[in-house]
Amino acid sequence: MQSTPNLDQFIPEPLSKIAYQGLQESKKIFSFVHKSVSDRLTHTVVPEQGNKTQPLTPEILQKLQEKLKELEEKDWQDAQQGVYPHRLLFDNSWSDFFRYYPEVWLDLFNIWQRIKNKEFQSFDKTIDQVGYPNYYLQNFHYQTNGYLSDMSANLYDLQVEILFNGAADAMRRRILNPLKQGLSAFFDMPPQQIRVLDIACGTGRTLRMIRGALPKASLFGTDLSPAYLRKANQLLSEISGELPQLIQANAEQLPYLDNYFHGLSSVFMFHELPGAARQNVINEAFRVLQPGGVLVICDSMQAIDSPDFQTMMNNFPAIFHEPYYKHYITDNLEERLTTAGFTKIKTENHFVSKYWTAYKPIE
Numbered sequence: 001m002q003s004t005p006n007l008d009q010f011i012p013e014p015l016s017k018i019a020y021q022g023l024q025e026s027k028k029i030f031s032f033v034h035k036s037v038s039d040r041l042t043h044t045v046v047p048e049q050g051n052k053t054q055p056l057t058p059e060i061l062q063k064l065q066e067k068l069k070e071l072e073e074k075d076w077q078d079a080q081q082g083v084y085p086h087r088l089l090f091d092n093s094w095s096d097f098f099r100y101y102p103e104v105w106l107d108l109f110n111i112w113q114r115i116k117n118k119e120f121q122s123f124d125k126t127i128d129q130v131g132y133p134n135y136y137l138q139n140f141h142y143q144t145n146g147y148l149s150d151m152s153a154n155l156y157d158l159q160v161e162i163l164f165n166g167a168a169d170a171m172r173r174r175i176l177n178p179l180k181q182g183l184s185a186f187f188d189m190p191p192q193q194i195r196v197l198d199i200a201c202g203t204g205r206t207l208r209m210i211r212g213a214l215p216k217a218s219l220f221g222t223d224l225s226p227a228y229l230r231k232a233n234q235l236l237s238e239i240s241g242e243l244p245q246l247i248q249a250n251a252e253q254l255p256y257l258d259n260y261f262h263g264l265s266s267v268f269m270f271h272e273l274p275g276a277a278r279q280n281v282i283n284e285a286f287r288v289l290q291p292g293g294v295l296v297i298c299d300s301m302q303a304i305d306s307p308d309f310q311t312m313m314n315n316f317p318a319i320f321h322e323p324y325y326k327h328y329i330t331d332n333l334e335e336r337l338t339t340a341g342f343t344k345i346k347t348e349n350h351f352v353s354k355y356w357t358a359y360k361p362i363e
């Protein structure tokens with residue numbers, strides 16, 4: 001079953017671009033209104049939360065707007081050039097939106113309690129905490145039960161979309177071009193035999209995008225959260241193409257053979273890991289990748305990329321519980337990739353995210 005109609009076939013190109021721009025504009029307005037109201041309420045209920053952040057200047061806000069426009073134009077151009085189908089630009093789970101949006105508001109009461117009581121590692125008694133690394137047992141973003149409940153998995157995509165003003169998927173899609181380019185080294189293989197793993201796949205958004213760009217490849221996903229994997233399984237079952245194989249695993253110890261994958265991706269995970277775990281994940285990525293294979297990482301921009309956005313980077317861990325972010329923004333991932341053995345490392349930035357493309361050398 002395909003949840004989003006194939007717009008490429010039905011809508012003439014100029015209309016499709018206007019529709020894409022219109023959709024992005026409405027997401028921006030919606031996110032802005034949501035954040036303004038929820039911030040105001042939060043600052044009323046927990047006034048000390050407001051004192052932790054610095055306001056962004058009009059110049060920074062203007063620059064952010066420009067970066068967002070550039071991202072959207074790149075997104076559109078990649079679709080135009082066939083890196084992925086146009087329908088991906090309109091891939092939204094509207095049923096989840098209507099079903100779970102009220103819960104985003106209701107959960108605010110629990111979030112306020114946790115902020116007030118400074119509880120960042122609080123889990124319901126029903127949540128099984130055995131077997132997870134300590135660094136993972138956190139209420140990242142003050143989420144109720146962290147990553148370990150179905151409710152958290154149901155709200156996650158919506159919350160990320162609001163956080164990034166409707167640009168979360170556009171940022172995820174920036175991995176598709178370097179991933180496809182890297183995989184072109186295996187052009188002589190049948191596409192079904194190309195294996196791609198998304199590390200920390202969460203609810204499967206990135207795998208959905210990869211399926212659109214690589215309709216025949218064998219896709220795999222791992223994550224530590226059983227609840228997020230259940231959600232990913234549900235959402236990925238809605239789209240055409242073979243269902244990706246999902247396995248619960250710590251990315252520091254991937255349950256795959258050496259040299260198994262041709263391509264690897266990982267989106268928005270590294271900032272939620274302590275430095276040592278970041279290195280372990282990169283080492284594991286190197287181990288499971290074939291010589292000649294490509295790894296593409298997407299995560300937050302870093303301090304070195306944009307001094308202008310430093311205030312925003314300081315505000316982020318102050319507003320949301322993000323215990324490893326401060327270290328992440330000054331961490332040298334190029335050095336970590338080189339230490340693991342990766343070569344041909346390239347970085348790029350889009351909007352508020354950063355991308356690393358790296359290759360496992362052919363011996």
Ligand SMILES: C[S@@+](CC[C@H](N)C(=O)[O-])C[C@H]1O[C@@H](n2cnc3c(N)ncnc32)[C@H](O)[C@@H]1O
Nearest residue numbers: 147200201202223224225249250251267268269
């Ligand atoms: C911010 S979410 C990103 C999810 C998804 N990649 C996306 O684009 O939305 C971080 C994800 O990393 C997973 N995660 C964090 N630490 C992990 C680890 N050590 N091993 C596997 N997954 C991990 C979490 O369960 C969560 O799904």
